Amino acid sequence: MTQKDFVTLLSEGPRDCWLALNEDQDAIVGRGETMAEAVKEARVNGVQDPVVMWAPKTWRPAIY
């Protein structure tokens, strides 16, 4: 997987929510209003140790 793939994955993914990614970080396997919801959905989808992250409404080059 290339960095461009990761950018595409996030730019096309859900916004304003927590995301759970599989271990290779090439698929979104869960989402939720909270981290716990995203992790729960990932585990339902068979991913026990996802990478979680917040997807903002708008991806910006700064943290505000």
Added chain:
Amino acid sequence: MACRIPLLCGRPRRGDQQSTDMKKNYTRFPLDPPHPAFRKEVAAWMPILQVRVGYNHKQTPRMPAVVDSGSPYCFFQSSVAEYLGIDVERGIEDSVGGITKGAPEPVYFHKVQVYVEADWIINIMAGFCKKLSVAAILGRNGFFDNFHTQFDHSGNPPVLEIRRIERAQ
């Protein structure tokens, strides 16, 4: 060989006895819309480390944390604390601006453990805030006082290098 997993690129360089430093390429994140002054840039490189947060023998999953020398403290979204069973509003209250959009937001500080890239554990006082645009920020108090940190933008991608500060116990 290039690492194919974006948030794990750049494994620690291991010395004879233990891992003391690590170089890691920045991670690329989307931009939407591109900045009007830099229209050709559709993605932004960010200095990211993978962390887990621990509290009372419970740990979060891995999450990307932005290494930010402009932030005085380490911050996490409140949802991280809730996942760990922390009663957020029982922490030490303050307010924070600059890293949140709009008016200053309440932030509550708690002592937690942060597992940095699975190689180091630091015990820090971190702020938990509802309105962060990222999951986690590693700031001066807590992160930069535990790691020598170098941001190298001479190449593409930029590289983040960290080295643990060893202190006598």
